Amino acid sequence: MTSTCQGAFIVELRRVSYRVDGGRELIRDITFGVRAGEVLVLLGRSGSGKTTTLKLINRLLIPTSGEVLVEGQSTLAWDAIRLRRRIGYVIQETGLFPHFTVARNITLVPSLEGWPLERRRARVEELLSLVGLEPQLAERYPHELSGGQRQRVGVARALAADPPILLLDEPFGALDPITRADLQREFKALHARLKKTAVLVTHDLREALFLASRIALFDSGRLVGLYSPGEFLCTSDPAAVQYRAAFEPAWDSAGSIRSGGKELKV
Amino acid sequence: MSLWTFFVTHRLETTELALEHLRLVGVSMLLAVAIGVPSGILLTRHPWLEKPVLGTANVMQTIPSLALFGLLLPAPWIGARADRLAILALTLYGLLPIIRNTYAGIRGVNAAVVEAAVGMGMTDRQVLLQVQLPLATSVIIAGVRVAAVISVGVATIAAAIGAGGLGEYIFRGLSMVNNQLILAGAVPAALLALLADVALGLVERRLRPAG
Numbered sequence: 001m002t003s004t005c006q007g008a009f010i011v012e013l014r015r016v017s018y019r020v021d022g023g024r025e026l027i028r029d030i031t032f033g034v035r036a037g038e039v040l041v042l043l044g045r046s047g048s049g050k051t052t053t054l055k056l057i058n059r060l061l062i063p064t065s066g067e068v069l070v071e072g073q074s075t076l077a078w079d080a081i082r083l084r085r086r087i088g089y090v091i092q093e094t095g096l097f098p099h100f101t102v103a104r105n106i107t108l109v110p111s112l113e114g115w116p117l118e119r120r121r122a123r124v125e126e127l128l129s130l131v132g133l134e135p136q137l138a139e140r141y142p143h144e145l146s147g148g149q150r151q152r153v154g155v156a157r158a159l160a161a162d163p164p165i166l167l168l169d170e171p172f173g174a175l176d177p178i179t180r181a182d183l184q185r186e187f188k189a190l191h192a193r194l195k196k197t198a199v200l201v202t203h204d205l206r207e208a209l210f211l212a213s214r215i216a217l218f219d220s221g222r223l224v225g226l227y228s229p230g231e232f233l234c235t236s237d238p239a240a241v242q243y244r245a246a247f248e249p250a251w252d253s254a255g256s257i258r259s260g261g262k263e264l265k266v
Numbered sequence: 267m268s269l270w271t272f273f274v275t276h277r278l279e280t281t282e283l284a285l286e287h288l289r290l291v292g293v294s295m296l297l298a299v300a301i302g303v304p305s306g307i308l309l310t311r312h313p314w315l316e317k318p319v320l321g322t323a324n325v326m327q328t329i330p331s332l333a334l335f336g337l338l339l340p341a342p343w344i345g346a347r348a349d350r351l352a353i354l355a356l357t358l359y360g361l362l363p364i365i366r367n368t369y370a371g372i373r374g375v376n377a378a379v380v381e382a383a384v385g386m387g388m389t390d391r392q393v394l395l396q397v398q399l400p401l402a403t404s405v406i407i408a409g410v411r412v413a414a415v416i417s418v419g420v421a422t423i424a425a426a427i428g429a430g431g432l433g434e435y436i437f438r439g440l441s442m443v444n445n446q447l448i449l450a451g452a453v454p455a456a457l458l459a460l461l462a463d464v465a466l467g468l469v470e471r472r473l474r475p476a477g
Contacts, residue, residue, distance in 0.1 A: 099475035
């Protein structure tokens with residue numbers, strides 16, 4: 001593996017394992033690379049190690065063994081603060097700062113980076129329109145927004161300093177199915193325009209098939225395989241077959257409504 | 267002679283004792299906040315300190331105040347003047363609620379919010395000053411309020427070691443078996459406690475972040 005790959009991957013995991021201090025191994029021997037501009041979806045059940053894997057990329061966690069490379073450099077060699085400011089991070093809606101206005105939430109990283117006020121103000125306006133929000137929402141507080149609006153603010157905040165990489169942890173998980181479908185469509189359109197490299201965690205197969213350029217299927221802390229959405233639907237890997245089966249009833253014509261359930265029972 | 271006429275005839279003395287009382291409480295609260303809040307923050311950074319520090323503060327709280335005043339008497343410099351002694355004792359009593367609430371307030375900040383802050387590249391100091399402390403303000407000030415109210419009450423006992431304050435009237439009343447004199451100390455002390463609570467409530471409203 002490969003000097004040829006090294007240049008091509010923006011984010012790369014090499015035989016990475018992570019174990020909680022003296023405890024359980026959460027992920028084991030994970031190897032994959034993320035190409036520039038793609039949306040890699042980490043798909044799996046709760047507890048399969050997707051979120052752990054995501055947090056290794058922005059160094060919220062440090063691998064027990066193996067190596068995580070971002071832009072060709074080990075995360076351990078990066079200054080953690082610099083690394084994180086180059087990576088947009090979106091988590092479920094609770095991640096907005098409740099005591100900051102929408103504008104201050106969005107410009108968090110720009111203000112940490114010392115952008116002048118005028119530039120920040122212009123950026124807020126630009127981003128609000130980019131994620132489809134009214135400019136007058138800028139002075140509101142998160143609790144005054146709907147779930148969908150909050151999540152849009154979360155995406156705007158992650159994009160604020162124009163980072164080349166986005167990490168999204170179940171970004172649309174807490175939304176009702178219709179709002180979720182809206183946001184998925186908007187995210188896809190946004191990605192087509194901005195071409196950021198994105199790693200997105202979800203347990204929702206429909207979301208994965210809709211957004212992914214490739215799907216990384218996780219099961220019990222292991223990476224089962226990497227598939228294009230088309231391959232995922234045809235492969236006979238048992239874990240993938242099992243995952244598809246769990247979504248089978250949602251697959252018929254009424255699927256878009258019935259796939260809203262969050263927990264998977266296999 | 268009614269309580270009211272007592273206050274009118276003794277207004278200078280009463281005011282002086284009330285101010286003395288307020289000074290004991292005020293200085294010891296400032297010290298308790300100055301020591302307690304940083305200690306609480308330290309506990310959130312080094313959780314293994316939690317048990318020994320909160321345990322020690324807890325034990326302080328259980329020592330009867332009269333005994334604590336007595337125990338501190340032989341201490342050098344501190345023991346030389348009654349008001350120093352009283353301030354030290356009141357500070358020790360104030361520490362527990364302040365440390366505990368600072369620790370609990372910061373720990374109680376939504377973990378997802380803190381994770382987002384760290385994940386977006388805030389330094390530990392920025393997370394503390396911009397996210398954790400503002401969101402913990404109400405809980406921390408609630409601790410200071412408890413400490414202040416306790417302190418106004420305990421400060422009456424400081425009169426027993428000659429530190430002054432409204433306790434003077436109470437102890438004088440006790441030795442003369444004069445209920446009115448006891449009330450002349452107890453009623454203003456109760457009012458001071460209420461006043462301190464209301465004032466800190468206003469401070470909390472000013473400091474509490476919007477949203």
